[in-house]
Amino acid sequence: MAAAEKEIVYGRIPVPTWRWLGVNEVRVPEKVLREPPAARLVTIPAGETREFTVVTRGEAVSELHVEIGAGAELRLTRARLAPDGTQCADKVKATLSENARFVYTAVNLGGESVADLLDVDLVGDGSSADVAALYFADGRQKIDMNYIARQRGKNTDASLVVQGGLADEAEKIFRGTLDFVRGAVGSVGREREAVTLLSPNVVNRSAPLMLSGEAEVDGRHATSVGKLDEEKLYYLTSRGLSPADAKRLVVLAAAAPVLERVADVTLADEIRTFIERRLSDG
Amino acid sequence: MAKQKTFIEDIERALYDVRGEDRPRYRSESGLTEEIVRDISERKHDPDWMTEMRLKALAVYNEISLPGWGPDLSALDMEKIATYVQPDAQMAGRWEDVPDEIRDTFDRLGIPEAEKESLAGVGAQYDSEVVYHSIQTSLTKQGVVYTDMETALREHEDLVRAHFMKLVPPKDHKFAALHGAVWSGGSFVYVPAGVEVKIPLQSYFRLNAPGAGQFEHTLIIVEKGASLHFIEGCSAPKYNVTNLHAGCVELYVKEGARLRYSTIENWSKNMMNLNTKRALVEKGGLIEWVSGSFGSRVSMLYPTSILSGEGARCEFTGVTFAGRGQHLDTGATVVHAAPRTSSVINTRSISKDGGVAVYRSGVKVTAGAKGAKCAVNCESLMLDDVSRSDTIPVMDVREDDADVGHEAKIGRISDEAIYYLTSRGIKEDEARAMIVRGFVEPIAKALPMEYAVEMNNLIDLELEGTRG
Structure with a gap:
């Protein structure tokens, strides 16, 4: 029997829970992180607006720190379109000053194992984070996500929306934490995750945490995990679509709110085509 | 204008804090050693297999570390806990035969009165031993057994041996192992196939001795097509030393059977409540948990339902109220291990005065549990900023033909709701009271009437305009 691959802890859930659930740590094969690159720092000056799109198509490890100045806005789209068999690990850390805004869109497609970490620190009063993520995993792919929005300033606003589909023997963990730190008076946090299960052998784990040391906040989260909506499929097939086309349409419709955030039309088309192809292969 | 807040009084504890004189017939030395475990086993006249199980559990306890998650347990020093305290009383079938001081304690708690009015059987444990047990003759005639665990071990040894610590094995966690080593007291219920026990049975656990532990074991078997409502109450007076409760509840719900298990836990605030409850539900069976957690310094309590048969169901309804100095880490776990199983988890928690309320859950849908459905709803209300x-919920779904949903809310009393109610002519204080009562109402509705009244008494609402 081959020796188990050595792993190291790449990230942790903010508050641990039962070990048998297997969500306390994000583990990455040691070889992936053998020579981690230095973290890149991006600073958005006060009052300015920037928009970046980062597309990764190969095996990669990256760490990006962004500091968004007072009243500044950063719109960051990160798309990973990884070839089969690649191993990837990404960390994004964002620190928001007063009235800063961070609009983050993440897309995870392909790869053998993907670790995707996001840590947003809403330090400044009135700062906001609007986060949306999309993934589709098939084959024996593993996606491990750990997203944290730490709301420290007064009247902060955080939204985490995660949409995904799992097929074949794919596995995915999504940990999403809204953390209202004492003093975050008037803050609002929303988290929503929807997972579509497309085959009987997938494994989905969801851990939507909400932590609060402040009473004057409004936090909500909702998670739904299940198969494709049969009523929608029935409706579409009764209108003449083949079952495969109906399935493709329903999955892409679910992905649309995240895809619409991808400003680069060519990239959005590429993502759409990637998902369509994977669904056809299935 | 200063923002108005609702002030909710601390739980009224005077009734529970009356201490009985600490005059046990026997008290084991503090600490946990093989000699102590053997001594307990000998005093209880255990059969050999039970002594062996205790010693194996002790070995497991010594091997397992404390959980790496959850509340701080550093205040618990087993070297300072007496694991067995035998009260100066024999088990009686009539309250008149229970020593005055112990009977007075249960009188104050309203147990004999409740027995007359609304219960089909009662068990009362004082420290480590059951001192009173009764059951209506009509039930014994139908084959229902309700007795203390020690009697069950003597009179129904095969049944006990087949089920005891099979659902919660000692290796499950450190405090399950501790329980296995030093368990004492608790209740045994057997409901034969097809028998409906229409009036509830109730066991009440009172820990009077300071610096002691209570480790009662509750084992309930509800056979095919039978039904039962079992109520568990617990309390203790407050001391300046740490007390420990590490009970264990094992529930077997057979095909088509129904079991409602209601608990109002009101331990004193020097108590570490590290309790384990688990139910195995067979085809078409139903387990209903109703759980109120109000007392304790620290609680770790997550009743588990294993839905092992097709169409088995679980309904969990819980309320947790954490006040000053309390860290109550509560919730539920459900394993959907068969097709068309379903579960509903509905919880409310309130925290105030620096209290910490944690909702923790684990829902697992195993491969092959086709058509499984789970709906979780948890809401938390914080009444101040300290x-x-x-x-902390986790869902682990390994079956595509499943429908799992989770919703949670956290926050304070909504200004919009207050505005709406006051615009309808309701005074603001009353509006706030209505909202808090409404918040816990889904739980209150699930409680037996006398317990709903007790809960309302516990959460004594006192409203004032500008506090906070």
């Missing part, structure tokens, strides 16, 4: 409220 308290905490955390929600």
Whole structure:
């Protein structure tokens, strides 16, 4: 029997829970992180607006720190379109000053194992984070996500929306934490995750945490995990679509709110085509 | 204008804090050694297999470390806990035969009165031993057994041996192992196939001795097509030393059977409540948990339902109220291990005065549990900015033909709701009271009437205009 691959802890859930659930740590094969690159720092000056799109198509490890100045806005789209068999690990850390805004869109497609970490620190009063993520995993792919929005300033606003589909023997963990730190008076946090299960052998784990040391906040989260909506499929097939086309349409419709955030039309088309192809292969 | 807040009084504890004189017939030395475990086993006249099980559990206890998650347990020093305290009383079938002081304690708690009015059987444990047990003759005639665990071990040894610590094995966690080593007291219920026990049975556990532990074991078997409502109450007076409760509840719900298990836990605030409850539900069976957690310094309590048969169901309804100095880490776990199983988890928590209320859950849908459905709803209300409220749910779904949903809310009393009610002519204080009562109402509705009244008494609402 081959020796188990050595792993190291790449990230942790903010508050641990039962070990048998297997969500306390994000583990990455040691070889992936053998020579981690230095973290890149991006600073958005006060009052300015920037928009970046980062597309990764190969095996990669990256760490990006962004500091968004007072009243500044950063719109960051990160798309990973990884070839089969690649191993990837990404960390994004964002620190928001007063009235800063961070609009983050993440897309995870392909790869053998993907670790995707996001840590947003809403330090400044009135700062906001609007986060949306999309993934589709098939084959024996593993996606491990750990997203944290730490709301420290007064009247902060955080939204985490995660949409995904799992097929074949794919596995995915999504940990999403809204953390209202004492003093975050008037803050609002929303988290929503929807997972579509497309085959009987997938494994989905969801851990939507909400932590609060402040009473004057409004936090909500909702998670739904299940198969494709049969009523929608029935409706579409009764209108003449083949079952495969109906399935493709329903999955892409679910992905649309995240895809619409991808400003680069060519990239959005590429993502759409990637998902369509994977669904056809299935 | 200063923002108005609702002020909710601390739980009224005077009734529970009356101490009985600490005059046990026997008290084991503090600490946990093989000699102590053997001594307990000998005093209880255990059969050999039970002694062996205790010693194996002790070995497991010594091997397992404390959980790496959850509340701080550093205040618990087993070297300072007496694991067995035998009260100066024999088990009686009539309250008149229970020693005055112990009977007075249960009188104050309203147990004999409740027995007359609304219960089909009662068990009362004082420290480590059951001192009173009764059951209506009509039930014994139908084959229902309700007795203390020690009697069950003597009179129904095969049944006990087949089920005891099979659902919660000692290796499950450190405090399950501790329980296995030093368990004493508790209740045994057997409901034969097809028998409906229409009036509830109730066991009440009172820990009077300071610096002691209570480790009662409750084992309930509800056979095919039978039904039962079992109520568990527990309390203790407050001391300046740490007390420990590490009970264990094992529930077997057979095909088509129904079991409602209601608990109002009101331990004193020097108590570490590290309790384990688990139910195995067979085809078409139903387990209903109703759980109120009000007392304890620290609680770790997550009743588990294993839905092992097709169409088995679980309904969990819980309320947790964490006040000053309390860290109550509560919730539920459900394993959907068969097709068309379903579960509903519905919880409310309130934290105030620096209290920490944590909702923790684990829902697992195993491969092959086709058509499984689970709906979780948890809401937390924080009444000040020195308290905490955390929600830590995890769902693990390994079957595509499943429908799992989770919703959670955290926050304070909504200004919009107050505005709406006051615009309808309701005074603001009353509007706030209505909202808090409404918040816990889904739980209150699930409680037996006398317990709903007790809960309302516990959460004594006192409203004032500008406090906070």
